[in-house]
Amino acid sequence: MQINIPEVLAEVTAIFQKYERALVENDVALLNELFWDSPLTLRYGIGETHHGCDAIRAYRKTCAPVAPSRILRNSVITTFGRDFATANTEFLPAPAAQRHGRQSQTWVRMPEGWRIVDAHVSWQESSP
Numbered sequence: 444m445q446i447n448i449p450e451v452l453a454e455v456t457a458i459f460q461k462y463e464r465a466l467v468e469n470d471v472a473l474l475n476e477l478f479w480d481s482p483l484t485l486r487y488g489i490g491e492t493h494h495g496c497d498a499i500r501a502y503r504k505t506c507a508p509v510a511p512s513r514i515l516r517n518s519v520i521t522t523f524g525r526d527f528a529t530a531n532t533e534f535l536p537a538p539a540a541q542r543h544g545r546q547s548q549t550w551v552r553m554p555e556g557w558r559i560v561d562a563h564v565s566w567q568e569s570s571p
Contacts, residue, residue, distance in 0.1 A: 444524050455520050455528040455550055458557045462548075463515065469508035475500050479551065479558040487563045489544075512537045526552040533567075542566055 465473040482495040493499045518532035528550040535543050549561040
């Protein structure tokens with residue numbers, strides 16, 4: 444299996460950045476589109492657990508948007524072959540934030556394009 448095939452890594456990096464823009468712009472339609480439309484999709488949030496795409500969509504209708512000042516750091520995207528990837532990042536909700544968050548996503552190339560099949564978000568109270 445090939446790791447980080449350059450063109451695949453570029454595709455996943457672009458879709459990861461597209462997701463991040465949608466997140467800070469609160470583009471709910473695009474956020475929903477980028478999750479796999481399946482009852483098998485999982486999202487573990489800061490204080491919530493979503494099993495299935497319908498639960499994720501219901502959450503997106505009511506959740507507060509992330510801060511537009513959000514900053515990513517230490518992002519690592521790794522592709523495995525041509526159809527599977529992971530994206531992990533740390534984020535600060537604002538430049539002077541005292542705590543930072545962690546976000547991980549599993550991306551799979553579906554017939555309709557790259558989709559998140561699993562995601563996890565958590566806080567770390569003290570920065571390393």
